[in-house]
Structures are given as structure tokens and as C-alpha cells.
Amino acid sequence: MFFSTFAFYSKKMHATTPLRTVQVMRYILALREGGSLPALADADDGFKYVVKFRGAGHQEKALIAELLGGEIARLLGFKIPELVYAELDEAFGRTEGDEEIQDLLQGSQGLNLALHFLSGAINYDPLVMEVDAETASEIVWLDALITNVDRTFKNTNMLMWHKELWLIDHGASFFFHHSWVNWEKHALSPFAFIKDHVLLPQASQLAAADAKFKNMLTEEALRTIVNLIPDAWLVSPDESETPDSMREVYAQFLIRRVAHSEIFVKEAQDARKTLI
Structure with missing residues (x-):
């Protein structure tokens, strides 16, 4: 999966804390190891995130599973990168030359899910x-x-x-x-x-x-x-x-x-x- 190459940053969070919402500002890199084509991106809070897109293969189901699984794990005391809602506007990713990624981004406008990037993790x-x-x-x-x-x-x-x-x-x-x-x-x-x-x-x-x-x-x-x-x-x-x-x-x-x-x-x- 895409996590095997990249790492993530996380704030210390408590279980069931309401998720924050960030606006995705800059598309940095497609993470192509996973079939869902997540991406590394900058958000308006100054942090980097891995964004999971609702327009990917399993669509919203994968986001729901990520959200529920991650927050249950957090409640049980495991260390989990912070999950946030990630808003994509219609202009996001327009400069991406890959047609497959362009289609993915166009189908993902609105609310997606993202995880903080843990720099230096292995x-x-x-x-x-x-x-x-x-x-x-x-x-x-x-x-x-x-x-x-x-x-x-x-x-x-x-x-x-x-x-x-x-x-x-x-x-x-x-x-x-x-x-x-x-x-x-x-x-x-x-x-x-x-x-x-x-x-x-x-x-x-x-x-x-x-x-x-x-x-x-x-x-x-x-x-x-x-x-x-x-x-x-x-x-x-x-x-x-x-x-x-x-x-x-x-x-x-x-x-x-x-x-x-x-x-x-x-x-x-x-x-x-x-x-x-």
C-alpha cells in the first residue's frame, strides 16, 4: 500500500475527538503503490497529508472503513495518525498531467479523508x-x-x-x-x-x-x-x-x-x- 513508502505526522489525539476539516491547497505527489491512488498534499493549516479520495476504486466505503477503523483504534489506545476531513474544490489538481489522476480528482470534489504525514517513519x-x-x-x-x-x-x-x-x-x-x-x-x-x-x-x-x-x-x-x-x-x-x-x-x-x-x-x- 502507499504507506509502505511514505510516513505520516500526527498530533496527539484522544478518541472520539471531532475531526478537523482542512482545505487541500497543493497536490504534491501521487502515491502509486496502492490501487486507490492516494496523494501527498499540502493543506491550509500548513501540514502535509496523505489524502484518500472518494473517487477511488472503493469510493466512499474505503473512507468510512478508514475513519471507523482508525478512530476505534485510537479509542483503544493505539497510536494513529490524526484523521481529518479534507475538502477538494473543483480546481484542485488541474495541472496534473496524468489523465487517470485527473479523473480521480474530478470525481473526488467535496469531502475526502486525509492522514497527517509522519516524517521519518519506517x-x-x-x-x-x-x-x-x-x-x-x-x-x-x-x-x-x-x-x-x-x-x-x-x-x-x-x-x-x-x-x-x-x-x-x-x-x-x-x-x-x-x-x-x-x-x-x-x-x-x-x-x-x-x-x-x-x-x-x-x-x-x-x-x-x-x-x-x-x-x-x-x-x-x-x-x-x-x-x-x-x-x-x-x-x-x-x-x-x-x-x-x-x-x-x-x-x-x-x-x-x-x-x-x-x-x-x-x-x-x-x-x-x-x-x-
Whole structure:
């Protein structure tokens, strides 16, 4: 993913802090490693951001997953680059010569999502960097909760910055919302893809992580995070649902998944047994 080449800067943020909105001022560089063609850009607050565009392949769904996954991780105490809403006006990127990128920018006018740039961060390398069992277990628990298919050996989606581990790129989470059917079934799924998680071999304290995080992810806390999703990103597949009704699906998905976390915890524990 694009994070494997670039790093990000983040302010210290608390969970459920309302997101700021910035205006994207200058397009610096397309980050071509990911299929969604995010970009490094300057904003009107003087900082650099990696912008994820609503006009990319998975459109608003990727932005929603990034927002929910990142803010849940922040609530649980992980280090996450600050997420901000990023406004693009119709003139943004006009000088870009690449037609594919021009089309992307034209389809992304309005509200997008961006992450602060962590200058000097390096990719987490599982072959040379160690993560303790408690931290590994907690990250595996998080990714099983949000059904994140993309924290693997191929794409670790973690950075080391000032000798601390930072989590990035949650846009491949909540894969149920790409079909928007049987969400109740998905909420109670064991999440078999956890077998591919890069930190699963070290995750020997999953039961402790479960006990800790279930108490933190209250219904109120989850609804506060879900309510951060802008109306503009909640596009009903058949125009039968409103933004409020779609937010309710996300909230209920998370509430039920937390309440029945023993299902995905057991799946992770069983998958780990095959690795050790």
C-alpha cells in the first residue's frame, strides 16, 4: 500500500475527538503503490497529508472503513495518525498531467479523508522488529473486530516512528459493506482471514485483550465514532436507506460484534495453534 513508502505526522489525539476539516491547497505527489491512488498534499493549516479520495476504486466505503477503523483504534489506545476531513474544490489538481489522476480528482470534489504525514517513519518489518505479546494480541483483536483483511506479511500497515509502533491504513476493513447484505450474519462471523495476520504468532494474550477492550467499547463510544461518518459518504446502494439508517447498521454491526467477541477470539486462538 502507499504507506509502505511514505510516513505520516500526527498530533496527539484522544478518541472520539471531532475531526478537523482542512482545505487541500497543493497536490504534491501521487502515491502509486496502492490501487486507490492516494496523494501527498499540502493543506491550509500548513501540514502535509496523505489524502484518500472518494473517487477511488472503493469510493466512499474505503473512507468510512478508514475513519471507523482508525478512530476505534485510537479509542483503544493505539497510536494513529490524526484523521481529518479534507475538502477538494473543483480546481484542485488541474495541472496534473496524468489523465487517470485527473479523473480521480474530478470525481473526488467535496469531502475526502486525509492522514497527517509522519516524517521519518519506517515500515514495520516483521523479520527484524519485535512486538510484545500484549501489543500483538491487542492489534489482532482490533483487526478481528473490524474485519481488517490487510495487516499481513505483504502489507503490514504499521510504522515505527520515534521507536513507537503506529497503525495505519484501515480502508480494507468492514468488508461486509461492499455488498450491504446479511450484515447481521457478518457481525457474528469468526473472521477466518485472521489466520493471515502478521502478528498472530505473537498474539498469546488474546483472552486478556478481549476482557480489556470489551469494557472500553461501550455502545455510547461506538455510536459516537459512527456518528463521525458524513452524510455525503453514506450512499445507499439502491436509494432505499437514509444516512441515519446506514449509520445504524454500522453501529449495530459493531455493538453485536463486541458483544459476541468470543466468536472471533476463538477463531484467532485456533488459527494461532496451527502456527506454533
